Amino acid sequence: MWISPNFKIYLIKEFQRLKDDENDRLKLNWNLQRTLAKLNYQIHTDAIKENLIPAEITKQQSNFVYASEADLLNVALFGMTAKEWRDTNSDKKGNIREYAIIEQLVVLSKMESINALLIQQGLPQNERFIQLNKVAVVQMKSLIENKAVKKLK
Template structure:
């Protein structure tokens, strides 16, 4: 990388795919030097690009979350079909599901959902540890 201008925030590269690259604030100030209208044009389109980028990243995360929800249904269905019996009461079946979910949580997060809620100070069982997991 040829940075012979020795400026902070400005980089020049020669050759194929070369060019001059500047930090966004420097580009905005350069645009205002050309004209105030041009500066507003640059800022507006920069914000649009960042917004588009953020929405694309959010879609990826949401897709992974939905996929994990779908995949979670497979083992819970298996528990329902093969580990619970008609003899069990609804409360006993719930215990079976809870222990099954805790096995997954221990494998993935190293803690049960109750331990996670206690650490976070969450008293309501609405919050799900898997909802806060990142990719």
């Protein structure tokens, strides 16, 4: 580099380009997992609508049921409700799921499907929470220790 200032500039620009490409891939992986989580959330909300929400309750009451089920997943995976996260992270925009790592989004997606199945089977919320928390712990441990997942990062 001391011989050619042009080479030094080229090297710096190329390094920056490679870092930008790497960041773009990471964003793509995160966005893909976030999209999958949103799709599974539809399965989850359909199960709630069909099995937990009586026809005679108000829209506000049904919103409470949906929020309660979302917080069931949040507590099982993240250890806190959406409101607790917002109170703790008042400087951040969005919600807890938007700041989740890829492994958490993968597990959340699976938990939504599992919870939909458990709802359809008629399990009460406290029993579903215990099972979902066990799933979250086992799957997070497996994904965090997985070498293939580490390569994605």
